[in-house]
Amino acid sequence: MKRQRKKSRLSEIWRQLKKNKLAVVALFVLILLVLVAILAPLLAPYPYSQQNPKLSNAGPSAQHLLGNDKLGRDILSRLIYGTRQSLAMGVVSVAIAAVIGITIGAIAGYYGGWVDNLSMRLLDIYQAVPMFLLSVSLAAIMGPSLRNAIIALGIGTVPGYARIMRASVLTVREKEYIEAAKAINAGDGRIILKHVIPNAIGPMIVQITMGVGSCILAGSALSFIGLGAQPPVPEWGAMISEARNVMREHPTHALYPGICVMISVLACNLLGDGLRDALDPRLKN
Amino acid sequence: MTPLLEVRNLKKYFRVRAGLLHAVDDVSFTLDKGKTLGVVGESGCGKTTLGRTVLHLTEPTDGQIFFEGKDITSPTKNELRRLREDMQIIFQDPYSSLNPRMSVSETIMEPLILRGDMTKTEMFAEVRKLMDTVGIASRFENAYPHELDGGRRQRIGIARALALEPKFIVCDEPVSALDVSIQAQIINLMLDLQEERGLTYLFITHDLSVVKYISDDIMVMYLGQVVEKAPADELFANTLHPYSQALLSAIPIPSIRHKQERILLRGEITSPVNPEPGCRFMARCQYAAEECKQPQKLEESSPGHYVLCCRYKEINNL
Numbered sequence: 186m187k188r189q190r191k192k193s194r195l196s197e198i199w200r201q202l203k204k205n206k207l208a209v210v211a212l213f214v215l216i217l218l219v220l221v222a223i224l225a226p227l228l229a230p231y232p233y234s235q236q237n238p239k240l241s242n243a244g245p246s247a248q249h250l251l252g253n254d255k256l257g258r259d260i261l262s263r264l265i266y267g268t269r270q271s272l273a274m275g276v277v278s279v280a281i282a283a284v285i286g287i288t289i290g291a292i293a294g295y296y297g298g299w300v301d302n303l304s305m306r307l308l309d310i311y312q313a314v315p316m317f318l319l320s321v322s323l324a325a326i327m328g329p330s331l332r333n334a335i336i337a338l339g340i341g342t343v344p345g346y347a348r349i350m351r352a353s354v355l356t357v358r359e360k361e362y363i364e365a366a367k368a369i370n371a372g373d374g375r376i377i378l379k380h381v382i383p384n385a386i387g388p389m390i391v392q393i394t395m396g397v398g399s400c401i402l403a404g405s406a407l408s409f410i411g412l413g414a415q416p417p418v419p420e421w422g423a424m425i426s427e428a429r430n431v432m433r434e435h436p437t438h439a440l441y442p443g444i445c446v447m448i449s450v451l452a453c454n455l456l457g458d459g460l461r462d463a464l465d466p467r468l469k470n
Numbered sequence: 471m472t473p474l475l476e477v478r479n480l481k482k483y484f485r486v487r488a489g490l491l492h493a494v495d496d497v498s499f500t501l502d503k504g505k506t507l508g509v510v511g512e513s514g515c516g517k518t519t520l521g522r523t524v525l526h527l528t529e530p531t532d533g534q535i536f537f538e539g540k541d542i543t544s545p546t547k548n549e550l551r552r553l554r555e556d557m558q559i560i561f562q563d564p565y566s567s568l569n570p571r572m573s574v575s576e577t578i579m580e581p582l583i584l585r586g587d588m589t590k591t592e593m594f595a596e597v598r599k600l601m602d603t604v605g606i607a608s609r610f611e612n613a614y615p616h617e618l619d620g621g622r623r624q625r626i627g628i629a630r631a632l633a634l635e636p637k638f639i640v641c642d643e644p645v646s647a648l649d650v651s652i653q654a655q656i657i658n659l660m661l662d663l664q665e666e667r668g669l670t671y672l673f674i675t676h677d678l679s680v681v682k683y684i685s686d687d688i689m690v691m692y693l694g695q696v697v698e699k700a701p702a703d704e705l706f707a708n709t710l711h712p713y714s715q716a717l718l719s720a721i722p723i724p725s726i727r728h729k730q731e732r733i734l735l736r737g738e739i740t741s742p743v744n745p746e747p748g749c750r751f752m753a754r755c756q757y758a759a760e761e762c763k764q765p766q767k768l769e770e771s772s773p774g775h776y777v778l779c780c781r782y783k784e785i786n787n788l
Contacts, residue, residue: 361567364527365627368559369581369634370551383571 201463208459214452222268229262234417242435251441254424255431260438263419264445270420271449274335274404274413275397281339282400283393286346291377291385293347294354305351308344316341317403324412331420334413338400349392353385360384391461398453405446421446472539473500474670475524475638480533482516482523489744493519495694496533499687503637504664506671508685508702510678510717514739516694517674518562521640524672525557526550537638555585558631562643564623568615574601574626575611581633600629604659621652628659638670646677657684678721682706687774690714693742693750696768700775710777710786713751749779757785 202208221228230248237257245252251260293304311319323337357363358381366376405422407413414420416427421442428438482494493516501507509517523530526545534543537553545553561567568577575597582593598608604625615623624644631639641660645653657680663669675681681688681702688705690698690713698711709715716733737754748763749755755762761780768776771788782788 361561361563362569364522365559365561365567365630366569366580367527368525368554369630370554370584371580375584379572380569384569 198460198463202459205459205462207455208463211452211455211459214448215456218268218272218449218452221265222272225266225269229259229265231259231262233263233266233419234258235262242431242438252435252437254427254438260424260441263424264421264441267419267421267424267442267445270331270408270414270418271401271404271422271446273331274338274420275401275449275453278335278338278342278400278404279393279396281336282342282396283346283389285339285343287350287382287386287389289343289347290350290352291354291382294351294385295358295373295377295381297355297358301351304347308347312344316344317406320403320407321410321412324407329412329415331414331418334404334407337412338403338407341403342396342400345396346389346392349388350385353388354381357381357385387464390464391457394457394460395454398450398457401453402446402450405442471502473536474503474538475501475672476536477524478534478536480520480523480535481531482519482528483531486743488741491743492516492694492745493742494523494530495745497691497694497696498533499689499696499699501638501670501672501687503670504668505686506664506673506684508681508688509672509674509691510676510681510688511691512676512717512739514693514742515691516742517691518642520691521559521642521672521674525559525640526553527559555634556636557638557640558634558636559640559642560624560627560631560644563647564620564627565615565647567627568623570615573612573614574606574618577615577626578629578633581630585634596633600633603632603663604629619652620648621655624648624652624656625659628656628663632663632667635667636669638672640672640674642674643676644673645680646675653680660684678718690717693740693745695750695778696776697751697778698776699768704772704775708772708775708786710771710775710782711751711779712755712757712785757781 202212235258237253240249240253240257242255243249243253243257249259249261251264254260254263289304289308293301320334320337320341323340324334327333327337363376363380366380371380404413405420405425408420408422409426411426414423416423424442425439428435428442432439477500478498480494480497481492484491484493495516497520499507509520511517519528522528524535526542530543534541536542537556542549542553572580575594578597578600579593582588582596588596597611601608601611606622606625606629610618610622615626618626627644644660645656648656660671661684664671671684673681673684685702688700688702689696690705690711692713698705698709698714700708705714706718709718716735719731719733735754740750740753746763747765749758749766752758752762759781764780766778766780768778769782770776771782779785
């Protein structure tokens, strides 16, 4: 019975979301991207690192639908495998940022006072450095690799999550069930985990969805400047970077991965927009 | 017999930008086991803060609290843990006093889990029993608060408070957010529980008809101070303080023939921040005189009847 209730909350959100056609399309695009990432070895016609010097910079053909890059590698296969790297960039870095941000935000918001002041002022300093610059420096310090780029992006985007969580916790903290929990001897840890976070997490869902998009974009940018995925592993940003030298003669080499980045970021943002409306109880009818 | 609860000169001040806010100022009372003390007063008079301070949900600024003869003014962590099993609270707003993400049985079970002396099966059985006691059908076990009406929610709040088998319960306007018909049900439930379990209530409300029905003693508060305190019947028969008189005159009388004489208070409630030493009701009192600017003392007019007014004799022709 309990499972049924949980399901009905989800179906309620889905019912609201369905009204926004763009958000539904975005959701399916994202599901498609995830499937492509998981099934990449089955979908890709060639291994991503298989070179064929004879086909260097070859145009589209029946065997190679989107053509070949400078080293004669199949661009379509590289795009398909690249989905893995790009999605990992977006999802894992947001997961890191959200976990740290939720923790900081919940503690700062719940305890208030000097804990709140101290952590928020530290975040002010943190945010004074532009997020992308911070990620670039972190990635550069830790050394260029996909894993380090993800960590750098995650750390760089913490403040946004922490602030949203804190604001949301501040409203939950005043509720009487928090006081009721204190009156039945619940400790701070239990109150934060069982009463505060579940009720304050709502606004984070939108932020997380949108965050995936912006981290895919930032991750591609890191790869573009060589701090992300390392060759020969394909990543959309890195592919654009590699296509840079032949941009005039073969603009499509940069265009395809660019379109992929655009579609995935757009899908994340549209879904985030849709979710924000679907989760807002004031818009219910 | 030692009273179950004794509060002596309790003070709770909040530091605000403009100065010190006197939420509870020098309140004393005793409360015997099985009795109900009604606390009435308008919003912002400190009655809620009084209840929360007694329960140590906020710490008192000054004064002493005794529970079963033991000083509990500044308990250690362990003492506070045990104390909270004896003292519980029922909240005003059943829409915000229940965690929307927890089902009925989870909510009622939480205090049992935290006390940690029962097995899972025992806890489930206890939850069923509590639900039965407060009159919620067991089919609502897995319901979430938003699926229930206000009366049922308030019953869940009562069940949660009863779970630890407390001796003393602070009822913070437990019925003011409910429909009148449901108010009666909840109040009767609380009276039944009091009788069965020998509970002691500190009943905070602004609804005078409710307080008359449920209380043994009544305490009228104004701006953090007790202005009048008496057994319920005595207070309604011989109202001495001008503020209590105005308050009581506001009770609607269900009769068309009876012409009601209402005392209408003029002016705004005085700020509780850095109040003057004199009578706090002076600015709105029709009997205000020069002597009211002096600090007031609680006087016993007849046994058990206290009033905080230097002119109460003149006003009431005593």
